[in-house]
Amino acid sequence: MHWLRGQPYIPVQLVVFLQKGSTHAQLGRELQAYSELQYRELVTRSERLLALVQPVLLGVVAVMVVGAYLTLLLPMYQNLQEVYHD
Template sequence: MLIIIMLGIKFWLKPTINNFGEDSVRTPSIINWTVVGEYSLILVALIIVLYVLKILRWWSKQETITRHHWYSQLLIIGKIYRQYSYYYLSFNLSLLLKSGLDLKQICSFLNEFDKQSLLYQLGQQLRELLDAGSMPDELVKKYPFIPPELKLFLNKGETLENISNELAVYSEVSYRKLLKLIDKLIELVQPILFIVIAIIIVGTYLTILLPIYQTLGGLY
């Protein structure tokens, strides 16, 4: 609604006000600040577009696992994404272990996934660690979006069924924490949006009233 109002002011109301004040006496100005402001906005928008294109070009060359690593380090959103990853990975690992697969068999199973998927690339790195005789802990330490509790579950020496059940409980707890984080984010975003909307409304009123005052000043 605000966008529609602003477009109406830009393309209908402001031209009407400007036409009404064309015959009024105005104090000549050496600098047209409106033109300066418009060109400044165009320059800033051009810089932002070029910067975004540069980021997108770099982004397209990154592996999926690198992108997810970057997601997990974002301010505010990163915490929510990590919690979502904890739920997502623990839930899927619980299902795979419950079906009777061990870690090497899980790697073989994930090898059938799309090469651009997160699970496929995690499976590849896990296979490399297992082939080198390393523990899966190294993978947990390397990526912040992998639940740190995972190394505790895998090092307890319990049966696959017990580990699967524990991971299922952990995934449920992670899901509840995820919902709480989303609720907190909504509570944070709502007042910010209200402030932004209030600023836009005040700016809209000023856009209408200032030209009118200038026109009246020119008439008198």
């Protein structure tokens, strides 16, 4: 089990579960509970990250819409000014 602790991709919690010496059924229940907790933590972190990223993306989309508006309508506006000034 010592080599298992040295593996960078295996969390310490899993090593603890395996070292406890539980029966296969008990180990299965513990790992199932652990996986559910990890999933909840993943969802929570994802939601926090989305809460930060979403306003930035909405700002980018707003800038793109305004840019498209100006690109399309400014030339028409300038053409209309030339017509009225002549």
